[in-house]
Amino acid sequence: VYCSPPTAVANVSQYACQRRTTTENHNKIFTDVMEELAESSEFNESKGPCLAFRRAASVLKSLPSAVHCLEAIQGLPCLGEHTKAVMEEILTFGRSFKVEEIRCDERYQALKLFTSVFGVGPKTAEKWYRRGLRSLKEILTEPNIQLNRMQRAGFLYYSDISKAVSKAEAKALGCIIEETVHWIAPDAILALTGGFRRGKEYGHDVDFLLTMPEMGKEEGLLLHVIDRLRDQGILLYCEYQGSTFDVSKLPSWRFEDMDHFQKCFLILRLEQGQVEGERGLQSDPGDSRGWRAVRVDLVAPPVDRYAFALLGWTGSRQFGRDLRTFAYKERQMLLDNHALYDKTKKLFLPATTEEDIFAHLGLEYVEPWQRNA
Ligand code: CTP
Ligand code: MN
Ligand code: MN
Ligand code: MN
Structure with a gap:
């Protein structure tokens, strides 16, 4: 060999x-x-x-x-x-x-199954496993289990959202989000992020970043977008989180810390007819309802943080984790989705593009499609 x-x-x-x-x-x-x-x-x-x-x-x-x-x-x-x-x-x-x-292990199988439900993390999965539960049906029929709103949506749309989202479906959603956002604010800035920006063919959701060219104007935008999606009858679920962003705080080196931007985790209804390549296709009679549920994430940072948010939300997870570790260990800098801080100079380093951030870190620019680490 x-x-x-x-x-x-x-x-x-x-x-x-x-x-x-x-x-x-x-x-x-x-x-x-x-x-x-x-x-x-x-x-x-x-x-x-x-x-x-x-x-x-x-x-x-x-x-x-x-x-x-x-x-x-x-x-x-x-x-x-x-x-x-x-x-x-x-x-x-x-x-x-x-x-x-490991694949045959009962505990591994149960935890993998439970965490495949939207809104169920390892802690909840473990709790259910300890109570002797092994299947999704057992969870739904167990009288003493309290599901939160997100988990109820996770179970309700389970078969749809556990199915991969295709690039064509992501594109169709991009058109819907773009039309909705620009109907509200014609000058809004919208970008596809996450796995689809990295060129992946399939994903578990579709991620978007939106902002306004004028600082502060992004504040009410996300709630308007959500209202408009609801008016169109395509909002199946929405978990909204307001901004808790504090400009004076130093960036967090720990990758596990969530960012503080205004954001929402959605489940949207996508009509089959809106997806390129499936237009006019006779669908399988067993699956003839003509639409599917898709998970969508929207994040709305202020425009001066746009580049940091774009870099963080484009991923991959491992790429982002290593960027932050590299910044900390090799450059004595703190990087997160909000900002970059030079500990030696005691300075925040501003950026308007991802290229600026790579340059501050003394790294060669890596294109989004080369970040599938
Ligand atoms: N991310 C983040 N903060 C969050 C959630 C996600 O910074 N609160 C980042 C993740 O680190 C990831 C990117 O946003 O790099 C996209 O997250 P996700 O949609 O979970 O992963 P994808 O890479 O898009 O993969 P998939 O196709 O499975 O959606
Ligand atoms: Mn994603
Ligand atoms: Mn996501
Ligand atoms: Mn090759």
Whole structure:
């Protein structure tokens, strides 16, 4: 078997923000397994191993070709003994026994199922598991379970929102959001973010950023947009969060901290007829209602924070996490979705574009479609 020499993989950075990762993943057989191991570690609250598996998967995703032998990954960062053992198993047997064991695990199966419901996180899932619940039906029929509004919506639209959203569907939603936003404010600035901005073919939701060219004018915008979506009869669910943004606060280095911008988590009704390629198609008679529910996120930062919000919401999660770690450890800077702060100079560094932020960090610009880390 041909093995590329170790030099072929030299100079791969430990930081995803110094790698270029397109949607073309040549090492899916490894990365799928590692992402399952990461998820299983997350369920066991093993944060260290979880991050280690995610980092390893991310490095492998950035490689220009498939790994065919262990020698080929020599010198690569973020691949620990544990990861290498899993890779060796896959290279030798074509499968990982460790991951197959996890897939059969009752607890893993239940937690994976429960957290697939919109509004259900690992904590709630764990609580339900401890109460002996194993299926979604058991949760819905258990009399002592109190679901919150988000979880009720999650169950109500479960079959639709657990189905991947296609690029065509994302485009159709983009048209609806654009028309709605510009009907309210013709000069509003709207951008697609999240996985679809990175060029992904499918996603679990569609993410948008909106703002106004004049500072402060964005304040009432989101609530108007929500009203207008409701008037059009396409708003199935809305969880609105007002802004808690404080300009004087230093950016938070911790990636887990949510941003403070005004935002909403929606479920919208998308008509099949509005989706390119499905126009006039005779749909399957078993699925003939002609519409589907889709998860949509809208975030409305003030315009002077637009570039930071765009960079943060474009992701990927691993790319964003590594940008913030890189800023902190290599540049003594604090970066989050709101701002960039230089600890040495004790200065906030303003930015109007993503390119400005990369430049402040002394990083080469990475295009959105190269951020699929
Ligand atoms: N994000 C964030 N703050 C939140 C929620 C999300 O900064 N409160 C960021 C995430 O880190 C991610 C991006 O926004 O990088 C998009 O989040 P999400 O929609 O969950 O992921 P996608 O990358 O779009 O993947 P998918 O296709 O599954 O939606
Ligand atoms: Mn290639
Ligand atoms: Mn998304
Ligand atoms: Mn989202």
